[in-house]
Structures are given as structure tokens and as C-alpha cells.
Amino acid sequence: MSILSGLEPREVFQYFEELSRIPRGTFNTKAVSDYCVKFARERDLEVIQDDLNNIIIKKPGTPGYEQSEPVIIQGHLDMVCEKTKDSKHDFTKDPLVLYVEDGFIKARDTTLGADDGIAVAIALALLDSKDIPHPPLEVLFTVDEEVGMDGAKEIDLSQLKGKMLINLDSEDENVVTVGCAGGATFRMNLSIDRKPEAGTCLDVTIHGLRGGHSGTEINKQRGNANKLAGRLLNRLDQNIKISLADIQGGAKENVIPSTCEFTVLVQDSIKAKKIIEDMFHTWRAEFGADEPDLNITVSQTEHSEISVMSNSDMKKIIFFINNCPNGVYGFSRALKGLVETSDNLGVINSDERKVSFVFLIRSSVSSKLDEMKETFVSWAKFLGGTYGISSEYPAWMYREESRIRPVTVETFEEIYGEKPEVSTIHAGLECGLLTGKKPELDCVSFGPQMCGVHSVKECLNIESTAKTWTVIKEILKKCK
Known part of the structure; x- marks a missing residue:
């Protein structure tokens, strides 16, 4: 019908x-x-x-x-x-x-x-x-x-x-x-070593964000689930011992990701969940009514042995997610109020050998688009990753x-x-x-x-x- x-x-x-x-x-x-x-x-x-x-x-x-x-x-x-x-x-x-x-x-x-x-x-x-x-x-x-x-x-x-x-x-x-x-897609892979490790396994999902178009809605400062995951992982790593097993967030580089999932092993699950809860309340206060459905779900499995990333690789991954550029990078000088340059960390994927990142970079000024590409190339070289730039359009x-x-x-x-x-x-x-x-x-x-x-x-x-x-x-x- x-x-x-x-x-x-x-x-x-x-x-x-x-x-x-x-x-x-x-x-x-x-x-x-x-x-x-x-x-x-x-x-x-x-x-x-x-x-x-x-x-x-x-x-x-x-x-x-x-x-x-x-x-x-x-x-x-x-x-x-x-x-x-x-x-x-x-x-x-x-x-x-x-x-x-x-x-x-x-x-x-x-x-x-x-x-x-x-x-x-x-x-x-x-x-x-x-x-x-x-x-x-x-x-x-x-x-x-x-x-x-x-x-x-x-x-x-x-x-x-x-x-x-x-x-x-x-x-x-x-x-x-x-x-x-104009725009371009930037992809970077960071290689990882893995090892088996036992502990309490926490599956953490950040979800309920509005998401949206990474161009027309980037100026609305909507939550990027991938970036929030980096911030939460960084807070956990600073306060307790964790080991990162997997991280997956977003599906398309041109979509502001509304969901990100990661799995960590922890020795103190009570303290870990308290840190997660505190971060949730912090985000709710920061976003206010802009992200009314923002939520974090945690499921726990006791005494699991799983494959996790080496500590040094994990810290490198967390460092990059937490510090990489994301969002509005500059406004137009000619047309006041119009976003000129931005980027979106649209996708994170991990497998046994690497963690992959996909960004969409945009700018109405070709030289600023080149500057953003150079910035991400510098990140990849600094971290020892491989990278590629594709899908460029004027x-x-x-x-x-x-x-x-x-x-x-x-x-x-x-x-x-x-x-x-x-x-x-x-x-x-x-x-x-x-x-x-x-x-x-x-x-x-x-x-x-x-x-x-x-x-x-x-x-x-x-x-x-x-x-x-x-x-x-x-x-x-x-x-x-």
C-alpha cells in the first residue's frame, strides 16, 4: 500500500x-x-x-x-x-x-x-x-x-x-x-601489538547523541561520540590501570558519529564505573539541552582473558583521539558567521593489527584545506602511522x-x-x-x-x- x-x-x-x-x-x-x-x-x-x-x-x-x-x-x-x-x-x-x-x-x-x-x-x-x-x-x-x-x-x-x-x-x-x-578524506592507520590479559572486562557504549551532517551541522557543536570516547579513555587511564581491547565508532566520515563502543580490562571495576558515571554527569552539564539523549551504557564480565593492545600503543591511540583536531577550525573572514574550515573524526575501527581513523576535512579556501591536510600528515608521521588522502573535491x-x-x-x-x-x-x-x-x-x-x-x-x-x-x-x- x-x-x-x-x-x-x-x-x-x-x-x-x-x-x-x-x-x-x-x-x-x-x-x-x-x-x-x-x-x-x-x-x-x-x-x-x-x-x-x-x-x-x-x-x-x-x-x-x-x-x-x-x-x-x-x-x-x-x-x-x-x-x-x-x-x-x-x-x-x-x-x-x-x-x-x-x-x-x-x-x-x-x-x-x-x-x-x-x-x-x-x-x-x-x-x-x-x-x-x-x-x-x-x-x-x-x-x-x-x-x-x-x-x-x-x-x-x-x-x-x-x-x-x-x-x-x-x-x-x-x-x-x-x-x-571543498573537501578531502584523510585516513590513518596506527599499528598495534597485542597480548592476552586477564581482568574484569567492561564494554562501554557512548550513545544517544544527535549526530548529523558533518558539514552543515558542524557549527552546532554536537557531541562527537569518537572524541568523547577519547576523553573518557584518557580520564580512565589517568586514574586507574586499564588495557584497551577494541574501539569502534561511527560509520561514515561525513556523519558526526552518534555512537562509539570500546572494551577495556580493569582491575578496579568499582572505581572505573565511578569515573564513567562522573564523566557522564560532566557531559550532561556541558551539553545541556543540546544533547538530551546522551547516555553511557556499561556491561561487565568478571575474570575474562582477552587480547588487549600493548600499553604503549594504547596510550598512543588515546593521545591521538583525545587531541586530534575536530569540529570548526576557522570562520570565514569575508562572510561573517560562516564556517570556513572544519574536520570530522567520523570513523574509528580496530582489529587485531591496527586502529584506523577516517576524517572528512572541509574548507571554502583551498590554502586552508591544504593546511588541514598538512596538519593530519604531521600527526601521522609523528605517531608512526600510515596515511592516505582521497576523495578530494574543489x-x-x-x-x-x-x-x-x-x-x-x-x-x-x-x-x-x-x-x-x-x-x-x-x-x-x-x-x-x-x-x-x-x-x-x-x-x-x-x-x-x-x-x-x-x-x-x-x-x-x-x-x-x-x-x-x-x-x-x-x-x-x-x-x-
């Missing part, structure tokens, strides 16, 4: 629900890409699918618009796959379980995939329309945006004639984005002269009754890579209101989606 059938715009939510039935996590986009190919062929539209599953669909202009300049509509097919600790959802095969609550669409115990499924749904609705005036449309769906924009890096833009591009990968209503930060620089921006601003003012905020954002958008490949592209980005993006609390505002649908139809009507 359809969950969204009673919502407007009906045609948009119909496609959004269909997309929600297709598993489409990053690197698992073949099925959704093939769905788009089938959609286009059923409507006799020109479609191009490349080896990475990127899609280009072309639709002629409606009567009176046949000779108009094409407009490119762009979004990405993949979604971030996060779920609650108790969820049994399998992102490789299970459809999302949608529900409607208080004017929002949500997914049961998982991310919703409105980032960027709503862009795909809007574009499909435009392609399927028969009564919406528009110039020739060139719809571009990229893949693997969420972990480095690999699809945008590889797409052949020579197949596009349009020079004006509307990106639908923004999440704040009545905001027109005209620039974004900033999308603000364009002084634009044709699409004034039309977009004018349309927003007509629909909303006030001028939109025209801004740049501290997050990666594919416009940076696309304009790097095709410098003549004139881009804007906007989208309906969402919250909790990249987390299990992700939701899509229904009324805002309807307004976005009206806005894009009016923009296209004006592009004659």
Missing part, C-alpha cells in the same frame, strides 16, 4: 515512494540507475547511462520553448545508510519503511534518503509531465556523491548542451546556495555574473513573499566538480526543508516540498 498517496504534490511523492523501495546506498546504485533508464525508455526520452551508473536524460522543450537554451536539473542517486542500533534493516535489499508524522515524512529506524531522493523524484516528475511549460531539460543523476562525489568526478559533461544548472541537493527552505566548500566559487541566480531569487520572492537568503554553505556540493569540468556552468542550488540529514532522525517537510515544486516549475517557465 502507498503511504504517501494522499500528499501533494502527488506526482513528486509518487516517485519519492517508488525510489524508497529501491536499495540505493552509496556503491549500490545499479538498481536505481536501471530504474531511471527504464523510466526514460518507457517515455521515449533520450537516456545515457555510463559505466559508473551516472544517468543523463534529455527531454525536448514544450511548445514555444523548443529553441530555448537547455536547463540542467541535477541531483544524486545514492543515500547515506544509517540505522538505529536495534534495527534489523538490510540496506542492500530492504525497502525503506516510510511514515508521515506532524507534517514530515520519516523512515522507521533508518535514514530517509530525502538527501537526495527528493531531487530525483522532482526531476522524474518534471520529465513525466505533459502540462508544465519548460525549455529542453537535461537531467543529470550522479552516483556515489556521499563518499567523495565519485560519479561527478567521472561523468562526461560533453554530452550536455546546457549552461545553466539547478542543483537540488540543499536542505534549507528559502535559501539559494551559490557556493560551497570548492564551488561564487559567480559574480549569473543568469540563473536572479531568475531564481525573483521566483523565490514571488512564492515566499520575501527575498531568499543567498549564501554559500560549509558542505560539499557537486557543483564544485561540475563547474571544474565545465567552467561556463552557471549554477544555483536549493531544495525543500529537511532535518537530521545523514542520521536516523532525517525527515522531509511536506509543505516545503510543495513550495519547492512550485518554485522550480516557475523558474523553468521563465527560462524561455
Whole structure:
């Protein structure tokens, strides 16, 4: 049964629900890409699918618009796959379980995939329309945006004639984005030696944090579970004898981690649990209402013998987690209040031989991005670790002269009754890579209101989606 059938715009939510039935996590986009190919062929539209599953669909202009300049509509097919600790959802095969609550669409115990499924749904609705005036449309769906924009890096833009591009990968209503930060993923491995050791085993889980998008929400100072684990481990190590067995936190570098788990052996479990309890109360006082569900769970096993890290390796790991840069690193000097440079310790994983760390670094200034990369390289060399830098993408620089921006601003003012905020954002958008490949592209980005993006609390505002649908139809009507 359809969950969204009673919502407007009906045609948009119909496609959004269909997309929600297709598993489409990053690197698992073949099925959704093939769905788009089938959609286009059923409507006799020109479609191009490349080896990475990127899609280009072309639709002629409606009567009176046949000779108009094409407009490119762009979004990405993949979604971030996060779920609650108790969820049994399998992102490789299970459809999302949608529900409607208080004017929002949500997914049961998982991310919703409105980032960027709503862009795909809007574009499909435009392609399927028969009564919406528009110039020739060139719809571009990229893949693997969420972990480095690999699809945008590889797409052949020579197949596009349009020079004006509307990106639908923004999440704040009545905001027109005209620039974004560049970024890079930094990975570091620290080798460890292990030994068997006996003692009381404590499994500690820091959980309940809000998490969120490591770009757009980094300025909200939300708790990073990995960093909190480093602080707690450091406090334990300073006061009692501990041995670290394992640590696992976060799932994606572009998500502020809401959970981190570690296992330690202790000789004095009573004192250890008292330190943990005191730290919990300290954090509750520090975060206040910003992290209402923050919690620490401890389970205990007596007289266990397990494999633990050597003391020197453990201290090195704790030192790094506790002291590495994380969060806002600098604010823009040109646009006051805008985050310029940041990083996010998104993932920590340990195995028998190493502990791995994954960071996402962002900056709207290329020299500051280079500085952050150099900082992390210095850390890796200082600690004797191995490292790599990947998934780099450029900033999308603000364009002084634009044709699409004034039309977009004018349309927003007509629909909303006030001028939109025209801004740049501290997050990666594919416009940076696309304009790097095709410098003549004139881009804007906007989208309906969402919250909790990249987390299990992700939701899509229904009324805002309807307004976005009206806005894009009016923009296209004006592009004659």
C-alpha cells in the first residue's frame, strides 16, 4: 500500500515512494540507475547511462520553448545508510519503511534518503509531465556523491548542451546556495601489538547523541561520540590501570558519529564505573539541552582473558583521539558567521593489527584545506602511522555574473513573499566538480526543508516540498 498517496504534490511523492523501495546506498546504485533508464525508455526520452551508473536524460522543450537554451536539473542517486542500533534493516535489499508524522515524512529506524531522493523524484516528475511549460531539460543523476562525489568526478559533461544548472541537493527552505566548500578524506592507520590479559572486562557504549551532517551541522557543536570516547579513555587511564581491547565508532566520515563502543580490562571495576558515571554527569552539564539523549551504557564480565593492545600503543591511540583536531577550525573572514574550515573524526575501527581513523576535512579556501591536510600528515608521521588522502573535491566559487541566480531569487520572492537568503554553505556540493569540468556552468542550488540529514532522525517537510515544486516549475517557465 502507498503511504504517501494522499500528499501533494502527488506526482513528486509518487516517485519519492517508488525510489524508497529501491536499495540505493552509496556503491549500490545499479538498481536505481536501471530504474531511471527504464523510466526514460518507457517515455521515449533520450537516456545515457555510463559505466559508473551516472544517468543523463534529455527531454525536448514544450511548445514555444523548443529553441530555448537547455536547463540542467541535477541531483544524486545514492543515500547515506544509517540505522538505529536495534534495527534489523538490510540496506542492500530492504525497502525503506516510510511514515508521515506532524507534517514530515520519516523512515522507521533508518535514514530517509530525502538527501537526495527528493531531487530525483522532482526531476522524474518534471520529465513525466505533459502540462508544465519548460525549455529542453537535461537531467543529470550522479552516483556515489556521499563518499567523495565519485560519479561527478567521472561523468562526461560533453554530452550536455546546457549552461545553466539547478542543483537540488540543499536542505534549507528559502535559501539559494551559490557556493560551497571543498573537501578531502584523510585516513590513518596506527599499528598495534597485542597480548592476552586477564581482568574484569567492561564494554562501554557512548550513545544517544544527535549526530548529523558533518558539514552543515558542524557549527552546532554536537557531541562527537569518537572524541568523547577519547576523553573518557584518557580520564580512565589517568586514574586507574586499564588495557584497551577494541574501539569502534561511527560509520561514515561525513556523519558526526552518534555512537562509539570500546572494551577495556580493569582491575578496579568499582572505581572505573565511578569515573564513567562522573564523566557522564560532566557531559550532561556541558551539553545541556543540546544533547538530551546522551547516555553511557556499561556491561561487565568478571575474570575474562582477552587480547588487549600493548600499553604503549594504547596510550598512543588515546593521545591521538583525545587531541586530534575536530569540529570548526576557522570562520570565514569575508562572510561573517560562516564556517570556513572544519574536520570530522567520523570513523574509528580496530582489529587485531591496527586502529584506523577516517576524517572528512572541509574548507571554502583551498590554502586552508591544504593546511588541514598538512596538519593530519604531521600527526601521522609523528605517531608512526600510515596515511592516505582521497576523495578530494574543489570548492564551488561564487559567480559574480549569473543568469540563473536572479531568475531564481525573483521566483523565490514571488512564492515566499520575501527575498531568499543567498549564501554559500560549509558542505560539499557537486557543483564544485561540475563547474571544474565545465567552467561556463552557471549554477544555483536549493531544495525543500529537511532535518537530521545523514542520521536516523532525517525527515522531509511536506509543505516545503510543495513550495519547492512550485518554485522550480516557475523558474523553468521563465527560462524561455
